Amino acid sequence: MQIQDLPYSDPGVPDARSGPRLLWWLGRNQLGGQCRALLWGVLHFVAVCALPFCIGVAVQAAVDRSAARLVLTGGLMLLCGTAIALGDTFLHRAAVTNWITAAARLQQLLGRKAAHLGSALTRRVAAGEVVTVSTGDVEKIGWFVEAVSRFTAAALTVVVVCVALVVYQPALGLVVAVGMPVVALAALPLLPRATSRADVQREKAGRATELASDTVAGLRVLRGIGGEELFLDRYRRASQEVRHAAVRSARMWSVISALQVLLPGLLLIVVVLRGVQLAREGRITVGELVTVYSAVMIVNYPLRHFVEIAMAYSFSRPSAQRAARVMSLERPTDTAGSRATGIPAGDLSDPATGLLAPSLGFTAVVCGDPDMAGRLADRLGGHPAEPGPSVLLGGVPLDELPLDHARTAVLVQDKDPVLLSGTLRELLDVPASGAVRAEDALAAAQCTDVLDALVQGSLDAADPMDAQITERGRSLSGGQRQRLALARSLVADPEVLVLDEPTSAVDSHTEARIADGLRRLRSGRTTVVLTSSPLLLDRADGVVFLHDGEVAATGTHRELIGTEPRYRAVVTRETDDEQRRQREAAARGTSTPPSSLERPGRTDGAALLGALEPLEEIEESA
Numbered sequence: 001m002q003i004q005d006l007p008y009s010d011p012g013v014p015d016a017r018s019g020p021r022l023l024w025w026l027g028r029n030q031l032g033g034q035c036r037a038l039l040w041g042v043l044h045f046v047a048v049c050a051l052p053f054c055i056g057v058a059v060q061a062a063v064d065r066s067a068a069r070l071v072l073t074g075g076l077m078l079l080c081g082t083a084i085a086l087g088d089t090f091l092h093r094a095a096v097t098n099w100i101t102a103a104a105r106l107q108q109l110l111g112r113k114a115a116h117l118g119s120a121l122t123r124r125v126a127a128g129e130v131v132t133v134s135t136g137d138v139e140k141i142g143w144f145v146e147a148v149s150r151f152t153a154a155a156l157t158v159v160v161v162c163v164a165l166v167v168y169q170p171a172l173g174l175v176v177a178v179g180m181p182v183v184a185l186a187a188l189p190l191l192p193r194a195t196s197r198a199d200v201q202r203e204k205a206g207r208a209t210e211l212a213s214d215t216v217a218g219l220r221v222l223r224g225i226g227g228e229e230l231f232l233d234r235y236r237r238a239s240q241e242v243r244h245a246a247v248r249s250a251r252m253w254s255v256i257s258a259l260q261v262l263l264p265g266l267l268l269i270v271v272v273l274r275g276v277q278l279a280r281e282g283r284i285t286v287g288e289l290v291t292v293y294s295a296v297m298i299v300n301y302p303l304r305h306f307v308e309i310a311m312a313y314s315f316s317r318p319s320a321q322r323a324a325r326v327m328s329l330e331r332p333t334d335t336a337g338s339r340a341t342g343i344p345a346g347d348l349s350d351p352a353t354g355l356l357a358p359s360l361g362f363t364a365v366v367c368g369d370p371d372m373a374g375r376l377a378d379r380l381g382g383h384p385a386e387p388g389p390s391v392l393l394g395g396v397p398l399d400e401l402p403l404d405h406a407r408t409a410v411l412v413q414d415k416d417p418v419l420l421s422g423t424l425r426e427l428l429d430v431p432a433s434g435a436v437r438a439e440d441a442l443a444a445a446q447c448t449d450v451l452d453a454l455v456q457g458s459l460d461a462a463d464p465m466d467a468q469i470t471e472r473g474r475s476l477s478g479g480q481r482q483r484l485a486l487a488r489s490l491v492a493d494p495e496v497l498v499l500d501e502p503t504s505a506v507d508s509h510t511e512a513r514i515a516d517g518l519r520r521l522r523s524g525r526t527t528v529v530l531t532s533s534p535l536l537l538d539r540a541d542g543v544v545f546l547h548d549g550e551v552a553a554t555g556t557h558r559e560l561i562g563t564e565p566r567y568r569a570v571v572t573r574e575t576d577d578e579q580r581r582q583r584e585a586a587a588r589g590t591s592t593p594p595s596s597l598e599r600p601g602r603t604d605g606a607a608l609l610g611a612l613e614p615l616e617e618i619e620e621s622a
Contacts, residue, residue, distance in 0.1 A: 002097065002101075003097055003100055003101065006100075006101065006104045007104060007108055008104070008105055008108055011105045011108040011109050011112070012029055012105070012109075014026075014109055014324075014327050016323075016324040016325075016327040016328040017324070017328070018321065018324060019317050019318065019319075019320035019321030019322075019323075019324050020317065020320070021324070022141075022320045022323060022324045022327075023141065023144060023145070023316065023317075023320050026102050026105065026106070026141065026145050027145055027148055029105070030098055030101060030102060030145065033094060033097055033098045033101065033149075034098065034148065034149045035149075036090075036094045037091060037094035037095050037098055037146070037149035037150065037153075038149045038152055038153050040087050040090040040091040040094055040153075041087070041091045041149060041150050041152070041153025041154070042087075042153045042156055042157065043083055043086070043087035043091075044083070044084060044087025044088050044091050044153070045087075045153055045154055045156075045157035045301070045302045046083075046157055046160060047080045047081075047083035047084045047087055048080075048084055048298060048301060048302075049157055049160075049161045049295060049298050049299060049301075049302070050076075050080050051077065051080055051294070051298060052290075052291050052292075052293075052294030052295040052297070052298055053164075053168070053291055053295070054073050054076045054077045054080060055077075055290060055291065055294050056287045056288060056289075056290045056291025056292075056294065057069065057072075057073045057076075057287060057291070058070060058073040058074075058077075058287075059286060059287045059290045060285055060286065060287025060288070060290075061073060061287075063285075063286055063287065091150070091153075094149070095146045095147075095149065095150060096146070098142075098145055098146040098149065099142040099143060099145065099146040100142065102141065102142040102145040102146065103138045103139060103141070103142035106138050106141060106142070106323060107134065107138055109327055110133065110134050110138075110323065110326060110327065113326060113327050113329065114130075116331070116335065117329055117331065117385075118385075119378065119385065119414065120329075120331065120378075120384075120385030121326075121329070123385050124329055124385070125325070125326055125329070126210055129206060129210065129322065129326075130326065131209060131213055132206050132209050132210075132322070133319070133322050133323050133326055136319070137319035137320075137322055137323055138319075138323070140312075140315045140316045140319040141316045141319050141320050141323065143312050143315070143316065144309075144312040144313055144315070144316035144320075147305070147308055147309050147312040148309070150305055150308075151305045151306070151308070151309035153302075154302035154303070154304075154305035154306070155302075155305075155306075157299075157302045158180060158184065158299060158302055158303065161176075161180075161295055161299050162176060162177040162180055163177075165177065165292060165295060168288070168291065168292075169284060169288045169291070169292055171274075171278055171283060171284065172271060172274060172275055172278065172284065172288075172289075172292040173292070175270060175271055175274055176267070176271060176292065176295070176296060179267040179270065179271075180267070180299070182263065182267075183260075183263040183264050183267055183303065184303060184306050186259050186263050187256045187259050187260065187306070187307060187310065190252065190255060190256050190259075191256075191310050191314065193252055194249070194252040194253055194256060194310075194314060195314040195317075197245070197248050197249040197252050198249045198253075198314050198315060199314075199318055200245050200248075200249070201242065201245040201246050201248075201249045202315075202318055202319075204238070204241045204242045204245045205242045205245075205246075207238060208235065208238040208239055208241075208242050211231075211234060211235055211238050212235060215231045215235065253311065256307055256310070257307060260300075260303065260304065260306075260307050264296070264299075264300045264303065267296060268293070268296050268297065271292060271293060271296050272293060275289040275292060275293065276289070331383060331385070332384070332385070332386065332387035333383045333384075333387075333390075333399045335383060335402065335403035336402060336403075337400060337401045337402035337403070337405065337406075338400050339396070339397070339400040339401055341396065341401065341405075342405075343405060343408055343409045343495065344393045344394040344395075344396040344401075344409060345359065345393070345394050345409075345495055346359050346393060346394025346395065346396075347359050347392075347393075347394065348380065348391065348392070348393050348410070348496055348526060348528065349391065349392045350376070350379060350380060350391050350392075351389040351390075351391075351392070352379065352388055352389050352549070353376065353546055353549060353550055353551055354550055354551040355376070355544055355546070355551055356544075357496075357526060357528045357544075358526075358541075358542070359394075359526050360524055360525065360526055361526060361527070361541045361542065362518075362519055362522065362527045362529075362539070362540050362541045363526075363527070363528050363529070363540060363541065363542050363543075363544060364528075364529050364530075364531060364536060364537045364540035364542070364543045364544070364557070365528060365529070365530045365531075365543075365544045365545075365546065366530075366531070366532055366537065366543060366544070366545045366546065366567060366570055366571065367530060367532075367546045367570075368546070368547060368566070368570050370415075370501075372546070372549060373500060373501070373530045374414065374415060374500060376530065376546070377412050377414060377498055377500040377530055378412065378414070379391055380410060380412060380496075380498045380528065381398070381406065381407070381410050381411070381412035381498060382398025382399055382401065382403075382406035382407075382409075382410060383398070383399055383403050383406055391410075393409055393410065393496065398410065408431070408494065408495075409494065409495050409496060410494065410495070410496040410497075410498060411489060411492055411494035411496070411497050411498065412498040412500070413485060413486070413489045413497075413498070413499050413500065413502060414500050415500050415501050415504070417481070417482070417485035417488075418472060419469055419472055419473035419476075419481055419484060419485065420469075420471075420472075421468075421469060421470060421471045421472075422468070422469060423461075423465065423466050423467060423468055423469070424451075424454060424464060424465050424466070424467055424469060424484075425438075425465040425466060427469055427484065427488060428441070428465075428487065428488055428491050430488060430491060430492050431492065432491050432492045432493055433492075433493040433494075434493075435493050436490055436491055436493045436521065437491075438465070438487070438491055440490075440521060441487040441488075441490035441491045441521070442487045443517065444487070444490055444514070444517030444518060444520065444521040445483040445484070445486040445487040445490065445514060445517065445518075446483055446506075446510050446513050446514050446517065447480075447483050447484060447487055449480075450476065450480045450483055450484060451464035451467075452464075453476065453480065454467035454468075454469065455467055457475060469484075477505070478505035479505040479506040479507070479510070481505075482502060482503065482504070482505050482506060483506065483510075483514070485502075486499070486502050486503075486514070486518075490518075490521055490522075493525070494525075495525065495526060496525075496526040496527075496528070497522065497525065497526070497527050497528070498528045498529075498530070499527070499528070499529045499530065499531075500530045501530060501531055502514075502518075502529065502531070503515075503531070503533060503535075503536065504531075504533075508535065511533060511535050511536070512535050515535050515536050515538075515539045516539065518536075519539050532570055532571050534557065534571055534572075537557040537571065538557045538558070540556075540557065542554060542555070542556065543555060543556060543557050543560055543567075545560060545564060545566070545567045545570075547566055552564070552566065552567075553567060557571075
């Protein structure tokens with residue numbers, strides 16, 4: 001696999017049982033690239049370490065006044081130089097290719113897993129950890145994968161040099177052969193401590209990254225509540241902890257690096273002392289002494305890769321562990337499906353709660369617990385992140401359908417829909433039935449002011465459909481993002497549309513118009529809205545009230561507001577004291593004065609509009 005051939009047509013099935021197994025799997029799947037890098041590395045390192053032998057022969061030829069040997073040595077040195085240049089060039093090329101292809105394979109696997117899990121990913125893994133795995137961790141893993149071949153080539157070269165020195169000059173070669181393993185393995189006792197300190201540093205850095213990403217994502221909210229300084233102080237403390245941990249880790253690695261300089265130096269001193277003694281005794285020639293001395297000097301170059309591979313493994317092991325944890329996540333249902341059928345239609349029912357949304361109707365669902373509403377919306381779309389009984393559409397379990405069929409039948413828009421960067425035309429270019437035009441969907445979602453804002457923010461876009469939307473729509477307010485997301489869902493025109501609090505950041509005047517547009521545009525389709533807004537509830541064909549995870553009451557909004565106290569408490573935000581006074585009044589046979597939202601002759605939605613008419617239309621920016 002070459003860089004120009006990326007991406008992989010099939011990145012494979014990773015061994016995600018542990019971090020080391022994932023590293024082994026990546027290396028095994030790049031065996032061809034590893035072998036090429038190994039061969040070029042051996043050529044490069046052996047050519048480098050052959051230079052001392054050439055120098056020794058040249059010195060001895062000069063001492064013996066042998067011109068022929070001197071010319072031969074010059075030719076050998078030229079050959080070694082060519083081999084060094086050639087080996088270094090192609091070793092670097094092969095190593096970088098291994099690094100990039102390993103990182104690309106891992107990123108493809110992570111992207112495939114993220115697409116497979118969908119919204120379940122961030123519910124089971126922190127968003128900051130996902131960012132860390134897909135960026136910094138991928139690079140560290142790629143570093144280790146490419147460093148393996150260079151380390152192997154360096155280790156083989158050290159062995160070859162030791163054997164060659166023993167054969168060339170046994171007296172000094174044995175000293176080098178005994179001392180070289182000590183030099184190469186002396187840092188091993190320090191590696192566990194260095195690795196543990198590096199793990200602490202990465203853990204603190206990961207927490208700081210999560211804090212930074214969460215702060216950036218909620219910056220508009222923080223500005224609204226004046227919490228910027230609080231989070232800035234928290235990040236300052238987290239970054240200082242990272243700095244202190246990094247300094248402690250660097251100290252240990254500096255000790256290991258110092259040993260890699262000190263021990264070869266001591267070995268060199270021993271070799272020189274022993275060599276001078278042998279030369280004075282006449283047991284070795286000057287050329288042999290120079291050869292052994294130069295070989296010990298040069299062999300420090302491949303020895304550096306022993307420290308590098310230790311650092312690469314210590315940094316990549318926890319990164320691989322995090323990547324393996326993400327890639328080992330699975331959905332509780334089989335996304336391939338076990339039922340061969342088309343797109344079902346009919347009533348939407350949830351056995352877990354008893355919810356029933358009639359076909360072709362506009363059903364509103366009220367939950368006292370917002371978290372339960374989110375879980376219910378996820379479950380209504382089929383193949384949820386949490387195990388449980390399957391939702392039925394027309395009597396067909398959605399979990400038994402292939403995932404793409406289930407998503408075609410039921411579209412779920414959650415509380416925090418994501419807007420991808422690009423033009424508005426690209427945002428609304430989604431798989432759709434074609435029955436709803438983009439203009440009609442934007443009008444129903446009351447996006448007129450959003451279009452004006454997009455045109456004003458784009459210098460070269462006269463048509464709002466060509467205006468650019470920033471990443472996640474950060475330049476828009478919360479209400480504007482909600483309305484664009486709603487328009488996108490309406491364009492899709494699914495058989496069943498599930499909306500979770502689609503107007504929570506929209507002012508009441510706009511919300512009333514959205515409710516009318518939603519009911520008009522979704523006529524003849526099944527729509528389920530999870531909300532506690534009286535404006536939406538008053539326009540629904542039926543309302544289902546869930547309490548403690550089960551259906552507690554059904555009816556219209558007007559019926560439930562008068563007959564179900566728990567429903568009224570959720571919708572009108574009544575306090576416990578107000579509920580207690582109403583119960584006491586009912587026990588005495590009297591009634592409390594009706595509020596402005598409950599006066600006779602006015603519906604709840606109309607009363608709310610009347611109360612808010614003097615107010616300026618605003619949207620919450622959060």
